[in-house]
Amino acid sequence: MNKIPSSQIHSTPSLIGRAGGESLYTILVFSENLAGILNQVTAVFTRRQINIESLNVCASSTPGVHKYTITCYCTEEMVKVLKAQIEKRIDVLQARFYTDDEIFLQETSLLKISTPAAMENPEVCRIVRHHGARIVEVNPTYMAVEKTGTTEDILSLFNALNSLDVVHQFARSGRICITRGTREELDEYLEEREREKEKTLPPPSL
């Protein structure tokens, strides 16, 4: 079996040093659940040719609200501009950006491993146990291994197994996170907007 070239796997983002004051930011975006908003959000990055490192989109815990978790490298100045321009889109409710120390973050991954190779080499199962990964399915051809953790944890497991030439497939989810702060800013925003709706005043200039 061919080893998956490590160069095809993006190295762990937070381990790469970047020049010019760039660092990794996680941007959380909440939007209405309408078609085409992902396009509008990613277009803000495309316009400046900023690479999105990872992107996760899912319904949020608030009914009718979608949540986007986006990571990218840029300067603090730039992430502020990106936040403002994302928020400017009509159907985006809120955008916020965070550094890694402001959030709890996790990523999940799945690895498809050759069962015969694992049977031959006891090191395979030792590595899986050592990394705290979970075997979720086994059959005579392959086993499916699941590992949740930081990007570094996941890549450490992958690199160890891949060096033994046993990995058929490898998939990563991209980052999801929750904030460490005590305020729930989206809820506050939605409540405030509800109050505004009740006393909808005519705009000052009309």
Place this chain on the structure above:
Amino acid sequence: MEQKITGSEALMLALKGEGVKTIFGYPGGSIMPVYDALYDYTRGEKKAFDHILVRHEQGATHAAEGFARVSGEVGVAIVTSGPGATNTLTGVADAMIDSTPIVVIAGQVPITALGTDAFQEVDLVGVAQPISKWSYQIRHAEDIAWAVSRAFFIARSGRPGPVVLDFTKNAQTELVAFKAEKVDFVRSYVPYPKLKMNHVQEAADLINQAERPLALVGQGVELGNAQDELIAFLEKADIPAGRTMLGLCALPSDHPLNVGMLGMHGNYAVNLKEQECDVLIAIGMRFSDRVTGSLKTYAKQAKVIHLDIDKSEMNKNVKVTVPVVGDCKESLPALTALIHKADHSAWRASFKPLDEKERTRVIEPAIHPTEGPLLMGEVVNAVAEQTKGDAVLVTDVGQNQLFATRYFKYPKRRSLCTSGGLGTMGYGMPAAIGATFGAPGRTVCCFMGDGGFQMCIEELGTIMEQQAPVKMILMNNNYLGNVRQWQDMFWNRRKSFTRMMNPCYELIAKGYGIPYEAVTDRKDLAAAVAKMLATAGPYILECAIREDDDVLPMTPPGKSVEEMQLETLPPAPPYKGGE
């Protein structure tokens, strides 16, 4: 039982409900049901609209923009799918960057045909999203009332902009029990952000300590109808104010605190003084690169106060000391209440020697030349003098625009249509058509070069059919003059494809039955302008302009504003691109 109508008729009722009276448009396959309904709603007892048949969909959008700019209402364009829709994109992008409220309604294939590469199918919502304020596909007739009302609310509220409605053909023909809706709240959209009084106080403190304050006034003041509030603010603290190109009507030209136009070809003193002021107060403007020149050196000595309704403008280009986010109709009076009366006459007087320098070295030679071929400046000046500030100025893009905006006078509000941000050649003629419908009682003067005149020349057909009273001043120098000027100044005089062979415009005018006159001699200019203005209906006045007339002063691209030059220098080293 409730009476049902077609989606197309529902659109008519929804547009009527939004107060629409004028529609610019062009029919086609996927919008035929709407045009069929329009037949009833443009005549007889149901008559609600005037429909202006343009000659190209781009023209419809620019006409809608011109209409919106002078009337303050939302401009409307209706087109078909596919090429009809893509032809509107330049106008949509133009309206986006210049904050002009328009609603474009385009036909679309039925939803069953979407994604099949059907005839004249294009993913309009997809392509319009990045260049519009909002774009939405109406998939069923029951969406119409909500979508149209939301479109107009978004287009006209907050910082205005273009909205695109992609109207599927099935939704046009489906039957619906129409019930009018009024959208005036979108929870994800805050058009009028709440003013933060602590920021207003901080801004007032800075202004009260300022010795050399300078205000930069943009179109936001006009869009917010805050001209009176602006004057009260400026007069109380005696603050000189420069205006951006789009903000020229936000403060009357003859106001004593007006110190001219900002930007690359603006006035000399105000450009230099941006580098001397201690507090810069930007009001409803967005620090375009055409205003700031090199950002690395721009107004670094100054504390910057930025008043804007769009919070994403804060710190976008220029680092702001105090952001004041809100409607200037509200923020300006709040600020005026907190600032002290002041006298900055010494600071204002320091503009005068620079103004004088510009007057003698640039303005006088441009507007009162005594020899050689006609110059654009003197043509603009002749029209400005004879219209006495009553006319609406429409420009195309290029030298004609820079000369026209420099030398026209703006005593009245909503008197300027120009493509500032996108710089769309071909904008002038259709925008002028729109302006004649948006401001029916006013003279509309449209300055164009020979390049831009030909870029939407087909709209002469619209002018002919409508007898739209556009006074077209064609300033013909046989060149794409602005590019030619850059080639001369920064590209070693290599005039790469800027010289242009022109048709006989007299024959073209004749073909469209539009009165025409040519001026080649300075002594005939005033009489020719008078005759144009005295003639009812459309008119083309072609002026033979000196081929190598340069717009001055000029801040070379990528340079600091204080490097603005009053004369054309010998060829500079080749410009390496960049800004």
